[in-house]
Amino acid sequence: MTQFTHQCGTKIVFGQGVKGLGREAAAFGRRALVCYGGGSAKRNGILGAVCSELAEAGVAALLFEGVEPNPRVTTVERGAALCKKEGVEVVIAIGGGSVMDCAKMIAAATMSEGSVWELVTRRAPIRAALPVLTVVTIAATGSEMDAGAVITNWETHEKYGIFDDRLLPRVSFLEPRFTYTVPPFQTACGAADILSHVFDKYYFTLNEKLAFTDGVMEALMRAVVRFAPVAMREPENYEARANLMWAASWALNGYLSPRGGATSCHAMEHELSAYYDITHGLGLAILMPKWLRYCCDGLRAPQIKQFGVNVFGLEASVSDMDGAFAAIEALERFLYDALGLARTLTEAGIGEEHFKEMAKNAARGGGIEGFRHLGAEDVEAIYRMCL
Amino acid sequence: MTQFTHQCGTKIVFGQGVKGLGREAAAFGRRALVCYGGGSAKRNGILGAVCSELAEAGVAALLFEGVEPNPRVTTVERGAALCKKEGVEVVIAIGGGSVMDCAKMIAAATMSEGSVWELVTRRAPIRAALPVLTVVTIAATGSEMDAGAVITNWETHEKYGIFDDRLLPRVSFLEPRFTYTVPPFQTACGAADILSHVFDKYYFTLNEKLAFTDGVMEALMRAVVRFAPVAMREPENYEARANLMWAASWALNGYLSPRGGATSCHAMEHELSAYYDITHGLGLAILMPKWLRYCCDGLRAPQIKQFGVNVFGLEASVSDMDGAFAAIEALERFLYDALGLARTLTEAGIGEEHFKEMAKNAARGGGIEGFRHLGAEDVEAIYRMCL
Numbered sequence: 001m002t003q004f005t006h007q008c009g010t011k012i013v014f015g016q017g018v019k020g021l022g023r024e025a026a027a028f029g030r031r032a033l034v035c036y037g038g039g040s041a042k043r044n045g046i047l048g049a050v051c052s053e054l055a056e057a058g059v060a061a062l063l064f065e066g067v068e069p070n071p072r073v074t075t076v077e078r079g080a081a082l083c084k085k086e087g088v089e090v091v092i093a094i095g096g097g098s099v100m101d102c103a104k105m106i107a108a109a110t111m112s113e114g115s116v117w118e119l120v121t122r123r124a125p126i127r128a129a130l131p132v133l134t135v136v137t138i139a140a141t142g143s144e145m146d147a148g149a150v151i152t153n154w155e156t157h158e159k160y161g162i163f164d165d166r167l168l169p170r171v172s173f174l175e176p177r178f179t180y181t182v183p184p185f186q187t188a189c190g191a192a193d194i195l196s197h198v199f200d201k202y203y204f205t206l207n208e209k210l211a212f213t214d215g216v217m218e219a220l221m222r223a224v225v226r227f228a229p230v231a232m233r234e235p236e237n238y239e240a241r242a243n244l245m246w247a248a249s250w251a252l253n254g255y256l257s258p259r260g261g262a263t264s265c266h267a268m269e270h271e272l273s274a275y276y277d278i279t280h281g282l283g284l285a286i287l288m289p290k291w292l293r294y295c296c297d298g299l300r301a302p303q304i305k306q307f308g309v310n311v312f313g314l315e316a317s318v319s320d321m322d323g324a325f326a327a328i329e330a331l332e333r334f335l336y337d338a339l340g341l342a343r344t345l346t347e348a349g350i351g352e353e354h355f356k357e358m359a360k361n362a363a364r365g366g367g368i369e370g371f372r373h374l375g376a377e378d379v380e381a382i383y384r385m386c387l
Numbered sequence: 388m389t390q391f392t393h394q395c396g397t398k399i400v401f402g403q404g405v406k407g408l409g410r411e412a413a414a415f416g417r418r419a420l421v422c423y424g425g426g427s428a429k430r431n432g433i434l435g436a437v438c439s440e441l442a443e444a445g446v447a448a449l450l451f452e453g454v455e456p457n458p459r460v461t462t463v464e465r466g467a468a469l470c471k472k473e474g475v476e477v478v479i480a481i482g483g484g485s486v487m488d489c490a491k492m493i494a495a496a497t498m499s500e501g502s503v504w505e506l507v508t509r510r511a512p513i514r515a516a517l518p519v520l521t522v523v524t525i526a527a528t529g530s531e532m533d534a535g536a537v538i539t540n541w542e543t544h545e546k547y548g549i550f551d552d553r554l555l556p557r558v559s560f561l562e563p564r565f566t567y568t569v570p571p572f573q574t575a576c577g578a579a580d581i582l583s584h585v586f587d588k589y590y591f592t593l594n595e596k597l598a599f600t601d602g603v604m605e606a607l608m609r610a611v612v613r614f615a616p617v618a619m620r621e622p623e624n625y626e627a628r629a630n631l632m633w634a635a636s637w638a639l640n641g642y643l644s645p646r647g648g649a650t651s652c653h654a655m656e657h658e659l660s661a662y663y664d665i666t667h668g669l670g671l672a673i674l675m676p677k678w679l680r681y682c683c684d685g686l687r688a689p690q691i692k693q694f695g696v697n698v699f700g701l702e703a704s705v706s707d708m709d710g711a712f713a714a715i716e717a718l719e720r721f722l723y724d725a726l727g728l729a730r731t732l733t734e735a736g737i738g739e740e741h742f743k744e745m746a747k748n749a750a751r752g753g754g755i756e757g758f759r760h761l762g763a764e765d766v767e768a769i770y771r772m773c774l
Contacts, residue, residue, distance in 0.1 A: 003403055009396025016390055212610035212630045212637075219602025226598065243599045250599075255642070 006254045010145045011171045015242065017178075018049050018135055021092075022057030024171045028131040029089020035064045035079065035103045036094040041137065044181050046094055050135060054092075062086055064106075067095065070152045070159070070273050070280070071102035073117050080109035080116065083130070093134045093169075096190075097141025097280070100134050101149035104167040107132045120151045120160045129166040135173045138182050139244035140190030140281060142197060142252030144172035152274055158361070159274035161266075174249065176241035184232040188339035189281030191228035191244065195221060196284040197251035199307075200265045200370075217256055218310040223247045225311060229338045264370040265291050268379055271358035276350050285341040286348065289332045290385040295372040296324050303371075304328065345386040355383045393641050397532045398558040402629065404565075405436050405522055408479075409444030411558045415518040416476020422451045422466065422490040423481040428524065431568050433481055437522060441479075449473055451493075454482065457539045457546070457660050457667070458489035460504050467496035467503065470517065480521045480556075483577075484528025484667070487521050488536035491554040494519045507538045507547045516553040522560045525569050526631035527577030527668060529584060529639030531559035539661055545748070546661035548653075561636065563628035571619040575726035576668030578615035578631065582608055583671040584638035586694075587652045587757075604643055605697040610634045612698060616725045651757040652678050655766055658745035663737050672728040673735065676719045677772040682759040683711050690758075691715065732773045742770045 013020060025032050032054055034047070041047040047063075054061045064079050083091070083106060091110075093103035107130040109116045118124040134144045143149070147168040152159045182190070198217045223243045230240035250256060268291070269283040296304055301324035308314040308327025312334070318326065335341050342348045359380035368374040374382070400407060412419050419441055421434070428434040434450075441448045451466050470478070470493060478497075480490035494517040496503045505511040521531045530536070534555040539546045569577070585604045610630045617627035637643060655678070656670040683691055688711035695701040695714025699721070705713065722728050729735045746767035755761040761769070 004401050005399065005403070006401075007396060007398035009394060011394035012392065014391050014393070016392070210630060210633060211613065211626070212607060212634050215606025215609055216603050219599060219606050222602055223599035239598070243597060246597060247599050250642075255637075 007165075008145060008168070008253050008255065010169050010253075012145070012174060012249070013171065014174045014246065015176060016173070017175050018046070018053050018173050020053075021050060021133065021135070021171075021173060022053035022055075022059060025054060025059050025090050025092065025133055026057040028170070030058065031060045031062065031086060031088045032090045032092050033062050033064050033079065033083055033086075033088045033103075033106065034092045034094065035067055035099050035106065037067050037069075037096075037099055038065075040181065041094045044178070046135060046137065046178055050092065050094060059090075062088060067099045067102045069098050070150075070277055071098045071105075073120060073151050073153050075102055076105040076109055076116050076151060079103075079106035083110040089130060091130050091132045093132065094137060096136070096138035097143045097150075097193075100132075100136075100141070100143035100169070101151065103134070104129070104132055104143075104149040104169075105151055105162075108164070108167060117153055120149075120153075120162050121158075122162060126162075126164045126166055129164075131170045132167070133171045133173075134169045135178070136175075136245065137178050138186060138190050139179055139241070139248040140193040142194070142248045142250070144169055144174065145249040145253040148252075150270065157274050157357075159270045161270070172249070174245050176238055176245050179231075179241045179245060180236045182235070184235075184340075186279075187231050187235075187244075188228065188341055189279045189285070190248070191224050191231075191281070191339060192285035192288075192335060192341060193281035194244065194248045194251045195224045196265055196281070196288060198256065199288060200263050200284075213256055220247050220250055220256070221311045225334055232339070264368050264372075264374060267362050267368045268382060271362045272345075272350065274361075275354050275358060278348055278350065282341055282348060285335045285339070286343065286345055286386050287382065289328050289335065290382050292328050292331065294378070294382050294385065296321075296328070300324075300371060345383070352384065352387060355380050359383060394552075395532060395555070395640050395642065397556050397640075399532070399561060399636070400558065401561045401633065402563060403560070404562050405433070405440050405560050407440075408437060408520065408522070408558075408560060409440035409442070409446060412441060412446050412477050412479065412520055413444040415557070417445065418447045418449065418473060418475045419477045419479050420449050420451050420466065420470055420473075420475045420490075420493065421479045421481065422454055422486050422493065424454050424456075424483075424486055425452075427568065428481045431565070433522060433524065433565055437479065437481060446477075449475060454486045454489045456485050457537075457664055458485045458492075460507060460538050460540050462489055463492040463496055463507075463538060464503050466490075466493035470497040476517060478517050478519045480519065481524060483523070483525035484530040484537075484580075487519075487523075487528070487530035487556070488538065490521070491516070491519055491530070491536040491556075492538055492549075495551070495554060504540055507536075507540075507549050508545075509549060513549075513551045513553055516551075519554070519556045520558045520560075521556045522565070523562075523632065524565050525573060525577050526566055526628070526635040527580045529581070529635045529637070531556055531561065532636040532640040535639075537657065544661050544744075546657045548657070559636070561632050563625055563632050566618075566628045566632060567623045569622070571622075571727075573666075574618050574622075574631075575615065575728055576666045576672070577635070578611050578618075578668070578726060579672035579675075579722060579728060580668035581631065581635045581638045582611045583652055583668070583675060585643065586675060587650050587671075600643055607634050607637055607643070608698045612721055612725075619726070651755050651759075651761060654749050654755045655769060658749045659732075659737065661748075662741050662745055665735055665737065669728055669735060672722045672726070673730065673732055673773050674769065676715050676722065677769055679715050679718065681765070681769050681772065683708075683715070687711075687758060732770070739771065739774060742767050746770060
């Protein structure tokens with residue numbers, strides 16, 4: 001029987017720039033921390049637009065620049081210390097998943113006294129968090145509409161995902177035009193990330209299914225397959241950017257996961273980026289087809305075939321096994337030919353030296369659940385298929 | 388450019404009966420009004436389960452029985468008077484759209500001093516509302532996840548829909564098993580209602596489109612077309628009931644309407660049920676294909692054809708006009724053959740005597756916007772096509 005509990009109260013403001021951000025922030029407080037990555041938020045004018053919205057609404061803005069990809073616990077610590085010192089009441093993220101995740105954990109760490117890493121690893125509970133607003137600049141993680149954050153401890157090579165309702169953004173501004181400057185490679189990595197959220201968490205499962213939700217997931221994946229190459233070719237194609245942006249939020253907002261949360265490829269990828277700082281979407285793109293090949297057997301082939309038929313429009317009148325392999329090949333063509341992403345870890349400059357440790361970490365706590373249970377040996381074998 | 392603002396914070400508890408309802412209600416207050424329709428909530432044990440949940444959580448339950456289909460403003464007035472007198476802090480609806488809508492307006496009217504009809508018609512603003520919880524017993528209106536309510540003034544033959552964020556249910560319990568006892572006719576009317584929400588509001592538009600959302604809408608309509616006849620034949624088929632139930636919520640929770648709210652058939656149907664107390668879904672089923680025929684021209688045929696191809700699996704390699712008429716015929720076969728609903732108003736016992744007034748009411752305020760602008764004469768012509 002399908003059972004789930006879900007709530008996602010994030011207010012979405014789509015296609016309207018950052019209009020109203022000042023008013024929304026002022027509802028939560030008078031002092032805002034504005035988090036962003038490098039200079040692109042400045043160059044493309046988004047930071048300026050946010051600051052002027054805040055100023056007009058009488059909200060003081062403290063800038064927090066330099067949130068890195070795969071955000072580190074040390075950055076969260078710095079941000080939280082600043083918030084405490086300056087009496088910040090609301091945190092605003094301008095960026096992609098890294099900035100949003102970092103902002104969420106800064107919001108939680110500000111309301112806590114203990115070690116930030118203990119919060120991330122759930123050894124200490126999150127009891128409260130400042131309200132978070134986001135301004136999304138890349139269609140990828142869906143962090144703008146989910147209550148999760150992934151933080152890396154660079155010293156210990158650990159990357160943890162935490163999920164807590166208090167981390168859910170209150171308001172997210174989705175403006176497809178803000179993604180016009182995302183370069184083709186990052187657009188491709190974002191598309192792989194969006195695809196993987198559905199692919200990984202929702203599609204392949206031996207659990208109870210809900211046909212309606214399956215159909216929605218297929219629609220989402222079809223949108224990614226159709227519009228990602230368009231956005232790479234025509235960076236200012238509003239329709240392509242809008243479809244990718246809204247699909248990204250939906251891929252992770254929880255409404256598509258009535259079957260619970262298997263995240264096989266994500267669990268394996270998090271180890272890659274904990275050790276190598278590889279772009280998350282690229283790591284996923286390398287892993288997805290290999291994982292599918294590793295899982296493919298008589299029990300699982302029908303679903304893999306269905307993926308090919310309903311997402312890539314492949315022929316349905318073939319055997320399950322032929323259909324499954326055709327689906328995997330279609331996925332490879334999309335990721336490696338249409339998106340032009342690296343096919344192997346070797347191409348991405350990653351060797352086998354840490355595979356054993358990484359596999360052990362990925363499978364900690366009894367292995368990875370999902371379409372097929374994966375122990376440390378399975379994970380290591382999949383990493384080797386990626387060489 | 389696609390622009391929208393949306394938020395839907397309703398917590399959904401799916402497939403878990405009313406487990407946790409007491410705790411959720413107690414978070415809002417100690418005295419609950421429990422609204423329901425006739426005796427079916429009693430007979431099928433749902434009322435008992437709700438009362439025992441409330442009692443265990445220390446919440447006093449006041450029963451409010453007898454909410455009628457197409458709920459009347461006089462019923463809202465009685466409920467609100469009771470809430471005021473008894474100091475009710477939270478309103479619980481057990482039922483379908485009528486009970487939920489009535490409960491929402493009771494929640495708002497309790498927090499207001501003026502006339503309830505003035506609130507419904509927006510001549511007086513809703514400033515606050517008691518929190519509302521719902522327990523859904525039929526897959527149909529989607530009121531469990533939206534902020535709207537439709538109330539009828541029987542004296543003046545007026546039926547108004549009001550939409551206000553304060554009316555959004557806080558928690559909705561969706562248990563497919565609670566719909567096992569819904570008879571085939573009501574199941575069919577509910578399915579027509581679900582279909583119409585997508586069909587009417589989202590699918591047919593000349594506005595900006597978002598391919599991803601189109602795909603989701605098609606998935607939703609396919610689920611209704613596939614599972615409604617199953618639920619009629621096998622009332623205890625969990626999969627069929629679960630798909631219909633979740634599709635109903637999605638059809639109206641706003642995430643599928645980035646293009647705004649045309650509601651052509653609903654506007655016409657509301658007049659039918661304001662004058663005749665016809666079941667809402669049946670009125671819609673009679674109207675939908677006629678409206679589509681009336682709208683079908685060279686500009687609109689491609690979209691109507693696409694509806695047939697993507698929802699009913701019709702052949703794509705025909706002309707737009709042929710494809711459009713094939714789509715309308717497929718819709719008719721679904722509504723009148725598969726669901727067995729009445730094809731005409733005549734069959735439903737409704738004549739032409741009030742058509743002129745009804746058409747004038749439906750088109751008040753400059754006509755019905757949507758796929759095609761409809762003035763009073765257009766509406767009257769469509770009503771005549773339904774005879």
